[in-house]
Each structure stands twice: as structure tokens, then as C-alpha cells.
Amino acid sequence: MVSVVAVATHAGVSPATVSRVLSGRIVVAPETRARVLEAVKELGYRPNEMARSLRAGRGRGVALVTGDVEQGIYAALAKHVQAELEALGLDLLLFNLGHREDRLRHFLERAPSLGLRGVLLSSPHIMDMAELMPLILTATASGIDVISVSQDLSAYGIASIIHDDVGGARAAAEHLIAQGRTPIAFLGRIATSAIGRARFEGYRDALLAHEQAIDPDLVWDISEGYRADAGYQATSNALAKGLHFRAVLTASDELALGSMAAATDRGHSVPGSVAFVGFGGLGWGVFSRPSITTVSLDVGAVARAVRDRFKGEDEVPSTPERIVVPARLVLRQSA
Amino acid sequence: MVSVVAVATHAGVSPATVSRVLSGRIVVAPETRARVLEAVKELGYRPNEMARSLRAGRGRGVALVTGDVEQGIYAALAKHVQAELEALGLDLLLFNLGHREDRLRHFLERAPSLGLRGVLLSSPHIMDMAELMPLILTATASGIDVISVSQDLSAYGIASIIHDDVGGARAAAEHLIAQGRTPIAFLGRIATSAIGRARFEGYRDALLAHEQAIDPDLVWDISEGYRADAGYQATSNALAKGLHFRAVLTASDELALGSMAAATDRGHSVPGSVAFVGFGGLGWGVFSRPSITTVSLDVGAVARAVRDRFKGEDEVPSTPERIVVPARLVLRQSA
DNA sequence: ATTGTAAATGACAACGATTTCATAGCGGCC
DNA sequence: GGCCGCTATGAAATCGTTGTCATTTACAAT
Structure with a gap:
């Protein structure tokens, strides 16, 4: 050497x-x-980067903590964030929790000793942040810039870059209502996910604003990840019960795909008989048939906000603590 | 501290x-x-991990170099590899090339100074490895275990963990032939991708074995990434030209989805009129309608092979240099 | 001519963990 | 009783880089 x-x-x-x-x-x-x-x-x-890091007291790594990179939206986030960080000469470390909270705890314990420059927490399906706060504070105290991505933790004093989940869901629901596609079902994690709850709130707001009652039977609160099979399952169950609905607002494109498949398999036409809206705006959503109407989340904007946060050399950036990235309803065939 | x-x-x-x-x-x-x-x-x-790394001469990071994590198969790889590495106390660094070769070069130049334990090259759409070999050798010389994932570089003396792309594609083509779904088109990168070429070879082998001529018009050699839009485009073009085919063997599930959409949009029924086979076995392929018959690649097995490679403490593992993971044809609705 | 000052560079310490080398202490054996 | 050898531990060097402090040299000002 x-x-x-x-x-x-x-x-x-x-x-x-x-x-x-x-x-x-x-x-x-x-x-x-x-x-x-x-x-x-x-x-x-x-x-030698290791010697530099030791000398400087911190390295050039930024960790992205995701729930499940296999989910399109997280993969997109990883991709965009990595590109932005690379431009700043920073490296992206990936930690995939698989929605298991103990791994987040373990990671947070290890974080300060790794010399990370920052941690992007993007594991939205974990609720009791309060319990994890001591660990997070230890991390920030050791000079790590902890940023919550997707989930609003600004109330805890943690910088948060979030999508307008409430607004996005509301816009989607409004669209469905305007088309007369009621009643509308909601499919997502509510009790166990801050993000899911925000999307549910948007749905609820829109319904209440149009004096539509919220039918508990049409609120499908799942507990697993946002994968297609969960959507298929929940929707199949609802259809088996004979529930009536003309649209399903789901919390991810994967859920929408699964949900749509369940309806299709039972002979319902899409969007004629039932309409579907997803969340995320993933690339392949354009090419399913019918293609998926979705609330598109601008992952690039999130990545740019992350970049702005790390572009300085100073330890603790003073940029705003809460950045909301707009969500946009993209109309395609399914609704 | x-x-x-x-x-x-x-x-x-x-x-x-x-x-x-x-x-x-x-x-x-x-x-x-x-x-x-x-x-x-x-x-x-x-x-302090930085001090440890400096002292030890290397850190605990393993880099995964992908073409595009947003593609399902790479996201799945990242997820499984990360899980295996975490169990070994190693961290995953993600480098997403976006199929730009200069970034690979740049990364390889930087690699030795980062103290990486290993580099997983999984950017299969880059052909002139010969040109990059000096950089790769410099990396290995500095103690980094470079492993090619997906692409067979064992001829260069680089450990390779690959899928049986040839066998998988052959099985898929055989299946189509057995069902009488001929002529069969091939959709993928051939000239510009080692993997695409391997899959094409499997296709060619099967056709030749059954004395089917290979119609150059039905070999759609795309140059972009394996995204759905590329598949849609290529297939639309072929249909517009009035080409006749009863099946399309594609090099990824995304391509299959896009290709299928193009056919559907022009009024062809799937699989009645045209059949489709993808590659990868991604989760959502089960829930598209029709669901996608695919050559499933066992990403978990690849990740386990990676783990075996890094589980020792010794610098240069002596495990076999070429590991082939079987590919399995999974029949679903599209073929 | 002498002193002051700034520019350019070298010597050295420090970051934190680990490893080698050295040594103190102790028990056993002849 | 003296010597050997083993065990347990400390002191110090080392990894490679960078920042601080000190020194040298040159030049300008009085």
C-alpha cells in the first residue's frame, strides 16, 4: 500500500x-x-479512507435503513439517494430491516461506532419511535445526522423529509368520488404504520368532506408488508364476504396490483366494475393491464432534499427540519 | 467518545x-x-470501527455493484445479500451504476482505498471486462475479494456465482415448443450483455434442437436496460411490422410485462394468441393478469453462496471459483 | 544594518484499537 | 533452595492521515 x-x-x-x-x-x-x-x-x-476517517472522527458513509428494498418504492429511493450521495463523494450503506424492529435497534446501537455521517430512517412501518428515541439521540449526539424519510418525526426534533401522504390519498379519493365510484374501500396498514395511517387519513378526510360514511367493513387494515400477496388476500376475503365496493384505494402499487388481481379473478371488470388506485408510481405500474392509477411519490425530490442536507461540510446542517414533497395523482387505466 | x-x-x-x-x-x-x-x-x-479498520488494514464493508437496483432482481439480490452479510457482521455498501460504465471504473479505482472486504460485481450489461481487468486485479491484489455475480468471469480468474441462464432459457423455450407455440421471439440484450447473450443461447439451443430456424426478425436485441418500457417498445415495433409469432421469451419479468402489454393493447389475447415468458421470478409477477410464467432465479441461493465466501476470517477464500445456481421454470398464466 | 513579518515547510502528536515484546510473579521440579 | 517456565499483564509501536506548532528563509521596513 x-x-x-x-x-x-x-x-x-x-x-x-x-x-x-x-x-x-x-x-x-x-x-x-x-x-x-x-x-x-x-x-x-x-x-487511505480508513485512516482519514479515524483522523477526522467520522467517515463518508450514510446509511439507508429501509423496511424492504424489494418493494419498488424503497428500491427507487435507494437508487436516487445513492446517486446523489455519490456526487458528494459519500457512500451509501444499505440496511434492510425486513420490518423487524429488533434489527433497527441493533443497527442504531452500532451506528455511532461506525463513523457514519448520516442515517436515513425509511422504515415507516414501525410505530413506537418513542422507545427508540434514546438510541437515536445517542446517534445524533455522536455527530450523526439522523433524518427520517417518509415518516414525520419532526415532533421528536428529528429532521423529516416526507411525502404528502394525506394530500395524495385525499386527491385519489376525491377523484374516485368525482367519478361516482363509491363506496370506496381502503387497503393498507393503519394501526401499525405511520405512513399507512396518513394515507388513511387522506381517504377519511375526502370521504367526510363529501358526506360519505366510512364503512368499517371497507377499511382493510393489514399487518404485513405492502406486498402484492397481502393485497390479493385482503381483497379476496372482502369479496368472499360479499362486500360491495366500487373502488379500492390502496397504500402501494404492489397492493393495488394484488387487489386488482383478486377482483379480476372473481370476474369483476377493472375499472368498469371496480376501480383501483395505488401509491408510489413505480415504473411497471404503467404496463400492467389495466395500468395502475397511482399517487406518484417523487423519490427524486426526496433524494435531492437528502443531498442538500449533506452537501455542506459542517456537522449539523441547519436546513429546515420538515420538508414535505408533494404527491401527484397519475391517472391511468385502473381508475 | x-x-x-x-x-x-x-x-x-x-x-x-x-x-x-x-x-x-x-x-x-x-x-x-x-x-x-x-x-x-x-x-x-x-x-470504534474506524480505528479497527485502520489497524486491521481493512474494514467490514462489502460493496454490491448493481446495474439498476430499481430492477426487481437486483433489489432482491441486495436484500438477500444484505441479510446474509449482516449475520456475519458485515455491512453492505450499494453502488448503483445505472448502466454507466465510467462509474464502475471510478468505483474500482476507489475500492482499494476504502478497505472493502469484498466487491460483488453484479452489473451484467457491461461487456468489455477485459478493459477493466487491470483495475479488478489491483483490487484483488489489495486484499479485496472480488466476486462476479450473475456474469461468468471465471475465465478471467474471478470467482463467479451465476445462474444457469442458458439452461433456464432453454427450458422455457422447450416448454413453448412443446406447447406448439411457435414461432418464438426472443427479447433481451444480446450484443451488449453477457447475461442476455447467455439467455439467447439457451433459446437458440432449444430451437436448433427442435430443428426450428431462428428468424432474425424475431430476435429483438435491445440496448437499454431491462425495463418494462423497453419491452413494450420493442414488441410494439414488431407488431407494427406485422411480424408473426406465437410466443415471446424475454430476458426479464419487466420486459415480459411490457411486451405483454404491447400485445394486449393491439388486441392479442394472452396466452391464447401469444404466450410470454419472463426471467427473474419477481413477487409481483404472480399478480399481474395474466400472471407471468417465468424462469425463476434463486436469489437466496446466490446470497448464501456469497455468505459462504465471506464467512471465514482468512483473506482469500479457497472455495470453488465458479458456482452455478439452477434456474427453474415457473409456469403461470402467460405461457 | 537590524529587526519584524510573512510564507513555506518539517517535526511531531493524535485519532483508537491491536499486537508484539518485555517483564513481573508464581508454582513446580530437581 | 535455586532455577526454569508458564501465566497474566503492561508498555510501546503501529496502521495512514492531518492538524498544530515550530523553524527556516526571504524580504520589506526603519
Whole structure:
């Protein structure tokens, strides 16, 4: 491994000078500078990131903690965030909880010793943040910038970048109501997910605003992840019970796909007999048939907000603590 | 930050002893040991990972280099690999190339200085590995275990964990032929992707084995990523040209979905008029309507192979250099 | 001519953990 | 009783980088 010392020797200067040249922040005689750069190139020197991190007290890693990257929206988030971080010379560490809270606890315990620059918490289906707060505070105290993505934790003093889930769901419900597609069912996690609850609130708001009663039988509060099979299951059950509904507002595109399949399998036409709205705006939603009308979440905007948060060199950014990214209803075939 | 020195002082021993107790590999008097553990617990000490890495010469990170995590198969890979690595106390760094080769180069240049334990190259749509070999060799020389995932680079002496793409595609084509669904079109990257080419070979093998001619018009060699829109586009073009085919063997589930949509939109029934086979076996493929018959790739098996590779403490594992994970044809509605 | 000042650079310490080397203490054996 | 050897532990060096402090040299000002 070629180190500063090697470069310094080669260039006939001290290691300190090499460091100065490379940092660029300190004046070095042009001739010396040239000689050092020459040596650097000749030896193919690259500063050791581990030594740098130790010296600086923190590294260049930012962790993304997700519930399940296999879910399209998280994969998209990982992709966009990674791209933004890479542009800042930061690395993305991925921690996938699989919706198991103990792993989040374990990660948070480890976080301070890893020298992370930041932690993006994007595991929205975990409710008792209160219990985890001590760990989070320990992390922030150790210089880690903890940001909640998707879930609003600004009440706890944690910077939050969130989608307008309430507004998005409301817009979707309004659209369905305007088309006369009532009654509308809601499918998602409510009791066990802050995000799911926000979407449910949007649904409820719209219904109440139009003096529609909320039928508990049409509120399908699932407890598993937002995968297609959960949607299929819940919808099949509802149909088996003979419940009547003309539309389903779901909390993810995957749920919508599964839900739609359940209806289709029982001979209901989509959107003629039942309409479906998803959440996320994933790429493949355009190509299912019928394609999925969805509340599109601008993942790129979230990633840019993350970038803004990390672009400075200062320890604790002073940007606003709560950023809301708008959600947009994208009309396609299913509703 | 509480360090070994703090713990040592607290326990009335030297830092060396603390280290010995925690490593567990060296005998320490039971009474001393107890005192150290007590101090560790009392102070909430956690070894600084950056210092450890510097001292050890390498850290605990493993990088996963993907083409596009937003594609289901890579997201699934990331998820499973992360889970396996976490069990080994290793962290996953995610680098998403977005199919841009310069970023791979850039990453490989940086890799040795990051102290990575390993690099999982899973960006199969890059062909001229020969050009990148010097960088890869530099990485391996610096102690990084470079493993090619999906793409067979064992000819270059790089450990490779691959799917049986040829066999999987052949099985799919055989299935279509057995059902009399000919002529069969192939949709995927051939010229610009090692994996795509392998899948094409399986297709070709099956056709030739059954004395079917390969119609160049039915070989749709796309150049973009394996996203649904590319599949839609290619298939629409083919249909617009009035080409006749009874089945499409595609190189990903996303392509299959897009391709299927194109056919559906032009009034063809699936699978009655045209059949479709995808590649990957993603969760949502079960719930599209029609659901997608697919060559399922066992991502979990790949992740386990990765785990086996990293579970030892030794620098260069001596496990076989080429592991082939079987691919399985999963019959669903589309074919 | 002498002193003051700024620029350029080198020596050295420090980040925190681990490992090697050295040593104190103790028990056993002849 | 003296010596050998083993066990348990401490002191110190090391990983590679960077920041602080000190030193040198040159030049300007009086």
C-alpha cells in the first residue's frame, strides 16, 4: 500500500506537505506542489479512507435503513439517494430491516461506532419511535445526522423529509368520488404504520368532506408488508364476504396490483366494475393491464432534499427540519 | 467518545487487556476479565470501527455493484445479500451504476482505498471486462475479494456465482415448443450483455434442437436496460411490422410485462394468441393478469453462496471459483 | 544594518484499537 | 533452595492521515 510517506519520500518533501497539496486548502509553493502531484501520479497514490476517517472522527458513509428494498418504492429511493450521495463523494450503506424492529435497534446501537455521517430512517412501518428515541439521540449526539424519510418525526426534533401522504390519498379519493365510484374501500396498514395511517387519513378526510360514511367493513387494515400477496388476500376475503365496493384505494402499487388481481379473478371488470388506485408510481405500474392509477411519490425530490442536507461540510446542517414533497395523482387505466 | 483507554482506566487495567478480553482469543484472568466486562457495560463502550479498520488494514464493508437496483432482481439480490452479510457482521455498501460504465471504473479505482472486504460485481450489461481487468486485479491484489455475480468471469480468474441462464432459457423455450407455440421471439440484450447473450443461447439451443430456424426478425436485441418500457417498445415495433409469432421469451419479468402489454393493447389475447415468458421470478409477477410464467432465479441461493465466501476470517477464500445456481421454470398464466 | 513579518515547510502528536515484546510473579521440579 | 517456565499483564509501536506548532528563509521596513 502506497502511503503519504512513500509519496513524500518520492517527492522529497514531508508527509505534511503532501497532505497540504492534496487538501488544496493550504498554500504550497507552486514548484513543490508540482513535484508532489507528480509523485502522486507516478505512484498511483490514493489516500487511505480508513485512516482519514479515524483522523477526522467520522467517515463518508450514510446509511439507508429501509423496511424492504424489494418493494419498488424503497428500491427507487435507494437508487436516487445513492446517486446523489455519490456526487458528494459519500457512500451509501444499505440496511434492510425486513420490518423487524429488533434489527433497527441493533443497527442504531452500532451506528455511532461506525463513523457514519448520516442515517436515513425509511422504515415507516414501525410505530413506537418513542422507545427508540434514546438510541437515536445517542446517534445524533455522536455527530450523526439522523433524518427520517417518509415518516414525520419532526415532533421528536428529528429532521423529516416526507411525502404528502394525506394530500395524495385525499386527491385519489376525491377523484374516485368525482367519478361516482363509491363506496370506496381502503387497503393498507393503519394501526401499525405511520405512513399507512396518513394515507388513511387522506381517504377519511375526502370521504367526510363529501358526506360519505366510512364503512368499517371497507377499511382493510393489514399487518404485513405492502406486498402484492397481502393485497390479493385482503381483497379476496372482502369479496368472499360479499362486500360491495366500487373502488379500492390502496397504500402501494404492489397492493393495488394484488387487489386488482383478486377482483379480476372473481370476474369483476377493472375499472368498469371496480376501480383501483395505488401509491408510489413505480415504473411497471404503467404496463400492467389495466395500468395502475397511482399517487406518484417523487423519490427524486426526496433524494435531492437528502443531498442538500449533506452537501455542506459542517456537522449539523441547519436546513429546515420538515420538508414535505408533494404527491401527484397519475391517472391511468385502473381508475 | 468512550475509548479503550477510558474502559482500561475504569477497570484499572491497560488498554491491551481490554482488547484481549473483548477479542476473546487470549487468556485473561477470570477476575480481571469480569472487571473489564463490567467497565465495558458500565461505560457503554463500543469499539470504534474506524480505528479497527485502520489497524486491521481493512474494514467490514462489502460493496454490491448493481446495474439498476430499481430492477426487481437486483433489489432482491441486495436484500438477500444484505441479510446474509449482516449475520456475519458485515455491512453492505450499494453502488448503483445505472448502466454507466465510467462509474464502475471510478468505483474500482476507489475500492482499494476504502478497505472493502469484498466487491460483488453484479452489473451484467457491461461487456468489455477485459478493459477493466487491470483495475479488478489491483483490487484483488489489495486484499479485496472480488466476486462476479450473475456474469461468468471465471475465465478471467474471478470467482463467479451465476445462474444457469442458458439452461433456464432453454427450458422455457422447450416448454413453448412443446406447447406448439411457435414461432418464438426472443427479447433481451444480446450484443451488449453477457447475461442476455447467455439467455439467447439457451433459446437458440432449444430451437436448433427442435430443428426450428431462428428468424432474425424475431430476435429483438435491445440496448437499454431491462425495463418494462423497453419491452413494450420493442414488441410494439414488431407488431407494427406485422411480424408473426406465437410466443415471446424475454430476458426479464419487466420486459415480459411490457411486451405483454404491447400485445394486449393491439388486441392479442394472452396466452391464447401469444404466450410470454419472463426471467427473474419477481413477487409481483404472480399478480399481474395474466400472471407471468417465468424462469425463476434463486436469489437466496446466490446470497448464501456469497455468505459462504465471506464467512471465514482468512483473506482469500479457497472455495470453488465458479458456482452455478439452477434456474427453474415457473409456469403461470402467460405461457 | 537590524529587526519584524510573512510564507513555506518539517517535526511531531493524535485519532483508537491491536499486537508484539518485555517483564513481573508464581508454582513446580530437581 | 535455586532455577526454569508458564501465566497474566503492561508498555510501546503501529496502521495512514492531518492538524498544530515550530523553524527556516526571504524580504520589506526603519
